Amino acid sequence: MLSMTLRILISTIAAIVVVLVHELSKYYISLFLLHPIHRKRSDVKISPLKYIDPIGLILFVFSGVGWQKPGEYNPSKFKDKERALLTQSIVGIASNILLIVAMIPVYLAIKNTNSVFVNQLALLVIFIIKYSFAIIIVNLLPIPPFDMSKIIYALNPSFYFKMIQNERIIQAVFILLIAFNILSSFINSLFGPLYSLIS
Numbered sequence: 001m002l003s004m005t006l007r008i009l010i011s012t013i014a015a016i017v018v019v020l021v022h023e024l025s026k027y028y029i030s031l032f033l034l035h036p037i038h039r040k041r042s043d044v045k046i047s048p049l050k051y052i053d054p055i056g057l058i059l060f061v062f063s064g065v066g067w068q069k070p071g072e073y074n075p076s077k078f079k080d081k082e083r084a085l086l087t088q089s090i091v092g093i094a095s096n097i098l099l100i101v102a103m104i105p106v107y108l109a110i111k112n113t114n115s116v117f118v119n120q121l122a123l124l125v126i127f128i129i130k131y132s133f134a135i136i137i138v139n140l141l142p143i144p145p146f147d148m149s150k151i152i153y154a155l156n157p158s159f160y161f162k163m164i165q166n167e168r169i170i171q172a173v174f175i176l177l178i179a180f181n182i183l184s185s186f187i188n189s190l191f192g193p194l195y196s197l198i199s
Helices: 002-033 054-063 081-110 116-139 147-155 157-165 167-179 182-198
Strands: none
Touching: 002 054, 002 081, 002 116, 081 116, 081 147, 081 182, 116 182, 147 157, 157 167, 167 182
């Protein structure tokens, strides 16, 4: 019971780290992309908890696949709306790729130790790697309001607005893919070779 509780706690911490890396990287790049007249010191104040989606967090912990609560940005405040949304979305995904790259050598260095504490740390690191991989895949799906939908908006606004008209249907399909464990199985099949390589 204690080991299960500890595993859930470690998994939750890993999910929060992955979500915050994804969304805070987008937030800080957005400050750079804002038009100068909208840059205020008050913009620096931020509540990281607003990026935690409770359902997405629970699903991360118990299914290995979850999502963040995407930050809301006013495109009219950017110097170049389309370019800013494209850059911001790519940065979010790239931040998790870099997190995976950074965590792999850490995991390789500590995975075979005899220390109980270090073993728990290794578990945290592998969860961070796995959840980063999952959040990348989820945000590459053309589902509003995830990153790929913003990329589509930046590259093809007319297609984006057609997609928005079917937003509820798209999101319903997404929920069904999760409910029937199809999405998690797909992501696990993609993650498997990487896990085998580092294990």
